[in-house]
Amino acid sequence: MKDKTLLIVTTVPETLMTILATQPGFLNQSFKVHLASSGAGEMQKLSAREGVPVHEVTMQRGMSPFRDLVSIFAMCRLLRKLKPDVVHSYTPKAGMVAMVAGFLCRVPVRVHTFTGLIFPTQTGVKQKLLINIDRLICFCATRIVPEGRGVKKDLVEYSITRKPLDVIGHGNIAGVDLDYFRPGIDEVDDKSRALVAALNIASTDFVFCYVGRLNRDKGLKELGLAFKALPDTARLILVGGLDSAAPVDDATLQLFRDHDRIHVLGFQADIRVALATSNVLVLPSYREGFPNVVLQAGALGKPAVVTNISGSNEIIEPGLNGWVVPSKDAYALQVAMAQAMVTPKVELEALGKFARSRIAERFDQAAHRVRMKDFYLQELGLD
Known part of the structure; x- marks a missing residue:
């Protein structure tokens, strides 16, 4: 197997540094793995951590036809140099660049994973353009992988492709490190107690936690409106940087x-501290692919309030590990958060225990990595 070369492509190295962390290193035990992404600053660090070569191919987020052509040509040069047996892209721009270049260079196996779709929440000309870009990606790919059932449903309903669409496992692209995200880690608990003291959180307070970019599509407007209507014992911790591309309203x-x-x-580099400080995660997004933070919170034994969108509604089952509300509905969100606040402690703990068990059963990182290795072997005809 080590004679087969696998090139994994993401638009920015952050995806490889966080969500896909250590997966390339694991796969490198079975294949010759290379990585490609934008951003020279992280390349050496990423290469040292994963133990694989990393190549810079500049890719511009957003719509930029001329720069996209430059990126495709640069990817073609890399593909001609590496001659990979498999090229696998994640994220929209990486998908367009890698799949078009892979098609032009006749890479035998060309895989794209749709981690989240933008076009369902768009309208007019922009939606049509995004749909056509995704159709181009699918045309050039030999295998399309939707990250979850909701993503698959949208790909089918919008007639993006007629090619087979199979979710790997129960969804998600990486799984969760159940040892890293587990309750009762002394260092995390110590930092959590320090955070409680620093924020002057009382023992009678109920703490909600949001983790993610401060992006307008994350439902933060509704979260703010809902939180204002909650009792004075409610607290809200927000973890994440401001997204300058799609910022929250002023x-x-x-x-x-x-x-x-x-x-x-x-x-925050380590989100476990904020999650450990909270009672419930809240993620009121308008769209997701398959939200890692809901998996991570669940692994830590935290139930969640989420919106009824792809990914989130594939993890949370009302009454078992959290609450599901309509998206863009501040009142429904406020009602669910208020219900969480009055849930007896023993019931809240039961929700958290089920959340942890569900993540262990379906989204264990170790099991997912084996599934990914088997997936590549199958695509290469070596299973």
């Missing part, structure tokens, strides 16, 4: 900064 951002019971922590 009024919501001002509310987050001014409200004395909302705590904006910014980007």
Whole structure:
């Protein structure tokens, strides 16, 4: 197997540094793995950690036809040099660049994973353009992998491709490290107690936690409106940096900064501390592929309030490990959060225990990596 070369492509190295962390290193035991992404700053660090070569191919997020052509030509040069047996892309721009280049260079196995679809929430000309880009990706790929059942449903309903669409396992692209994300780690608990003291959180307070970019499509406007209507014992911790490409509206951002019971922590390298400090995760997104933070919170024994969208509704089952509400509905979100606050402690703990068991059963990182190895072997005809 080591004579087969696998090239994994993402638009930015952050995906490889966080979500896909250590997966390339594992796969390198069976294949000759190479990575390609934008951003020279992280390349050496990424290569050293994974133990595989990393190549820079500049890719511009957003719509930029001329720069996209430059990126495709640069990817073609890399493919001619490496001659991979498999090229696998994640994220939209990497998909377009890698699949078109892979098609032109006749890479035998060309896989794209749709980790989340943008076009269902768009309208008009922009939606048509995004649909056509995704159709181009699918045309050039030999195998299409939807990250979850919801993504698969949208690909079918919008007639993006007629090629087979099979979710790997129960969905998600990486799984969860159940040892890293587990309750009762002394270091995490110590830092959590320090955070509680720093934020002056009382033992009678109920703490919600949001983790993600401060992006307008994450439902933060509705979260702000819902939180304002909750009792004074409610607290909200926000973890994540401001997304300059699609920022939260000014009024919501001002509310987050001014409200004395909302705590904006910014980007945190270790989100376990904030999650350990909270009672319930809240993720009111308008769209997701398959949200890792809901899996991670569940592994830590935290139930979640999520919106009824792809990915989130594939993880959370009302009454078992959390609450599911309509997206863009601040009142429904407020009602669910209020219900969480009055849930007896023993019931809340039961929800958390089920959440942990469900993640262990379906989304264990170790099991997912084996599935990925088997997937590549199957695509190569070596299973």
